[in-house]
Amino acid sequence: MSSRRHDEQQAAASVAALAAITEEQLAARIREALLGLVEPVMALYQTGTWPVSDFDARAVEAFNQAQRVVSAGGTPVLEAMVAAAAPVLGMWWPDRPAEACAVHEAVERLRYVAMVLPSLVANARGIAETQLALGRRPTYRRSAGGLSGDDDGG
Numbered sequence: 001m002s003s004r005r006h007d008e009q010q011a012a013a014s015v016a017a018l019a020a021i022t023e024e025q026l027a028a029r030i031r032e033a034l035l036g037l038v039e040p041v042m043a044l045y046q047t048g049t050w051p052v053s054d055f056d057a058r059a060v061e062a063f064n065q066a067q068r069v070v071s072a073g074g075t076p077v078l079e080a081m082v083a084a085a086a087p088v089l090g091m092w093w094p095d096r097p098a099e100a101c102a103v104h105e106a107v108e109r110l111r112y113v114a115m116v117l118p119s120l121v122a123n124a125r126g127i128a129e130t131q132l133a134l135g136r137r138p139t140y141r142r143s144a145g146g147l148s149g150d151d152d153g154g
Helices: 007-020 023-035 038-046 054-071 079-089 098-133
Strands: 142-145 146-149
Touching: 007 098, 023 038, 023 054, 023 079, 023 098, 038 054, 054 079, 079 098
Parallel strands: none
Antiparallel strands: 142 146
């Protein structure tokens, strides 16, 4: 059984990479994930087997509402993209039949970029702030667009 050792430099590089993600980049990733729903949702809809219930109809409306926000154009704003994703993420998306599975997987990708990734970025920024508060030189620095990496290792 092999054990994995903690690599401080790799950990610092990972934190720096996460902390360097800007609000604009997060918004763009959420927008991209929302756009990634179009093809699988349309494929499911075209089977003629969906929507079948009032619940499914609400899922269609959540999808349509999100697409209207995404289609508005312009530079995506994080709060608007999260608000557009929320109703979609609040719906149940079945993973059967095969066409529904593709939608389910696209929603899970959206869930990661709209819910998990922003939390990871916030935590990484918190680590940077803590290092600064403790008088340690972080392995990354604050810039106009967020935190950006330094390769000097601190």
